[in-house]
Amino acid sequence: MTTSPDLALRRAERALEIPRARLAAAVLSACATLAAAFALAAVSAYLVTRAWTMPPVLDLTVAVVMVRALGVARGVFRWLDRMTTHAVALRGVVSLRTNLFTALAARTDDTLTRLRRGDLLARIGDDAQELAAHVIKAIVPGIVSVVMFVVVLATIMPMSMLAGLTMAASLVLASLIAPLAAYRASRISQDAVVTTRSQVSASALEILDDATSLRVDGRLDAALGTLAAEQSAHDAAIDRAALPSAVASAAVPASMVLAVLGSLLAAGAAWLDGGASAGQIGVLLLLPLSSFEAASALPAAASQYARSRAAAARLDAVVRPDAALASLEARTESAASTELPADNEPAVAPSAAVPSLAPTAHLRAVGLTAGWSPEAPRVAGLDLDLPPGSRLAVVGASGSGKSTLLATLAGLLSPLAGAVQLDGTDIASLPPHAVRQKVVMFAEDAHVFATSVRENLRVVRGDLDDDTAHAALRAVGLEDWVAQLPRGLDPMLGPDGTTVSGGERRRLLLARAVIRGNGILLLDEPTEHLDPARGDALLRSLLTPADDTLVPSGTTVVVVTHRAEAIPGHPRAPHRTRRTC
């Protein structure tokens, strides 16, 4: 399902939640900047021609002061303009990111599980940034150019109708041709980037990656030839953007011809009629050259508009309309009351909304076929029956679909066929919150947050006390590690656990499962990177029915592992699921 880019852009603009007053302030200061330059041109033209009539010097005082003031004002307004515009844009991005995050978190289907990490970061990073640029380069200059259009005409019209009309005509001409041409150029080059240039990039990468064997096999020249051919195809495609882009740049100076000549002729008529003062004639003569500053920002605005549309469409594809809007509506109510302590230690999950720990349920898979795409199911026609307290090991070669199975059992990935049932109810028909109360998956690549050990454990339970935390860490064999940390549970861990070793990280993730305790726990390779003796001991304790050293005896545990030899009471027999109860 794809929505039109225009609809997507409107939706994204709404998600920026820009207050009208702030936007108005930004537009106002941008207008003041342009108006200062415009007024400087007008008043200095007036001053010079008025001075030529040799009035008493006192008559010129106001004009002189104004010219000097405007000379200083523009720079100051410029600074103000940039500050207010950027402030609006940056505020917008914060809201957009928050809304994106909320919408993603609120997804009820498996979008989040399917989304590649790089894509997610690109959307929330680059595309959100593109919409900040949308405010700065497209929205504000667009409104400003309309305001300035009125200001310019309101200045010139009272002096001469003819000059006003030619100015209006040339401004309209410039404000239409330039942005339209720029928009076209931007679309053409964007298309070329995703089609021909991605081919060029892929070929270049292939050659750089494989240079050695290309040389030895004597295929290098052929590969370089392919690259050259693709490059010329791309050059031809991108070259189509050159003319519209050049037209966009030349449209403003071209429209000026009409405005300058019209104004000049009008000045002649007005002076001989005696309908205008010398000062006004000066304004009519010189002002047309300074009336196009707002219009000259429009080509950049138009290309930004094209980029913003593309970015908004990409964002929309990730956050489908229903969720985006629903979350937006839900959020606007709570937004005002959202206040956060400027804590040094980012609380990952504030203690509100702790899922209450439900007693263990009965998990069942019926004819379950699971996989990431229907063409390549990883698990087919699986039946499982796990009453409370079951312990199950899933063994198999890497890539045989063990993790896929866990994600499907946890309700994070929709089954391709068949069903997962909790106490007899299809998991797909239960609200995610209710599923999570009973089944929780601890992924192999689960995230370790760049915060304290305590916060990393509180992710599972907001009401965690230090004693429980220490007990869990002791159970997984991390007590020595925590003891040697400078501040126990408090020190910060690096981003995604880069400052903990593979084994420590794995045990920290296992500690989360231990803290979670009851319900149904799905664990993916919990003992990888641990020394075999210790890892196997932990595995045995997880898999031995009624063993309560790590989790209560009534807890159902499903463990994916490749350490078949550690499964209690079973000889090595890979590639199958194995029940240990």
Next chain:
Amino acid sequence: MTTSISRPPAPPPAGTAGASAPTPKRASRAPLDPRLVREVRAARSHVARTTVLGLVQAGCVITTALVIGRLGASLLVDRELPQAAPALLGVLALALAIRALAVLVEQRTAHRAATDAIAQLRSRIVSHAAQLGPRSSAGRGADLTALATTGVENLRPYLVGYVPQLLLSLTVTPLCLLTIGLLDLTSALIALFTLPLVPLFMILVGKLTVGRSERLLADMRTMWAQMLDLVDGLPTLRALGREKGPEKVVRSLGDRHRASTMGSLKYAFLSGMVLELLATLCVALIAVSIGMRLVYGHMDLAPALAVLVLAPEVYQPLRNVGSQYHSSTDGLAAVTAAFEVLDEPVTADGRTEAPDLRTATLALRGVTVASRDGLAPYRAEVTVRPGRVLALTGPSGSGKTTAVHVMLGLLEPAEGRAEVIAADGTAVDVRELRRRSLWDQVALLPQRPVLPAGTIRSVLLSARPGTSEGEVARAAAATGLDAVVAERGWDADLGRAGAGISLGERQRLALARAMLSPAPLVVLDEPTAHLDGATEQVVLDLIADLRRQGRTVVVIAHRSRLVDIADDVAEVQARHTRDAEHPAGHEHQEVAP
């Protein structure tokens, strides 16, 4: 008006962007790279053409000012309508039209020049880096690919946006200033006095900004990292049912991020303010000075009007250069990086024809190659005798693949030498051989084979010119590829970068491709990686078959089964300068003070 906020690299999103010229110019870097002009023809003609068009534009601007001054003066002083001087009116229209046309031509050709320059640099980088061999990817693999794909594209805004404005500031600005001087010396002196203030204030503002923006930049990076951390962790939180709540953290982080950014922009935007201030102040001072002299009749009206038209034009190119500052730094960075690659000398080819490898022996004598963290291999001694299977072993990172690269003359060792000893006992250093004559006798299966887009059939048929379908089928049968073909068919689409098939299938396809070559020396770099036990046996049989055919096999092996079937085993070792006590990425990041 060219405020730009879209500076992709993550940390400072709003990034100082839009600041016209936030920091003092880096003295070491000329705004126009001399090598780019010298070596890239498209860039050279672009600069020449843009200079000429800049002069044309300067001429048009000056003509416009003089004609408006003259027409205005004769209207006010002599009450003569502009229509009365149609020639002048025509000249004015023409000057304005030519200026627009010059802009059109300049932008049209600028795009073409950028397209050509990018194409030329990209093809030079790629082919040069390919010639450099394995070394080129050793130090800066990701940088190199980024440069060849997106990096060189930075030349477009540089050549289309920055360079023309730079050249305009070298043509329009001085010519307008000269004309003002001829019309009215006082105004020219005012402009001359304010112009040098531009770089002066820029440097002062830059000095003020530099410490601050660096500190804030680091601060922003931390906050950006925390935000990404949360985004990264979202799947985890969702799996735990704890996805509600962190959005508040996202907002508060975003707000801190924003406050920090605005704090640095406050200073960064000062430079834009100074530039605008000086430009408008100069115009204002000139206007007042002219006005005061007109009142007392010390000046004529025509030059007064012309000077008033010209005064803003003096500053216009400078303001545009300022707003294009970022395209200049990005473009110049790409140019510098490109020439750094192109400056690396390529290993010279030899002249001696290689001996027949069916009877010749290859040997490494004390070969040492410098690697990122030490020497790998370190003093390798390997002898590959004709018709025998040699297994090259050693722990990972010990330089097995590098040793083979040296043996094939792809890489120069830091110490020692690689020799080819002909049947009659004459030894030649591999560096003296004409490489083509050596490589024509070698079939190589690299460690990470790269397959072109296409189908199984097309990849195999294009591997060697003149390959028959029968040969392809035989190679497929010999490498276990036939099982893949049976399942997916000859015309299975591999997709770009082999996305269509699994790693093991790719490995078999690459092996089949290598087997199409009848070359006497077969080099297999970990041929059983990604293969299961049954397919591994196919490879073992294949090696035995090659030996029966009397061909020489060098196999780089981790697994013992490969080593078991070898006639000879050679082990290489590395010497690491520092021990692995600093695992990668082990640096403590302070999240908060």
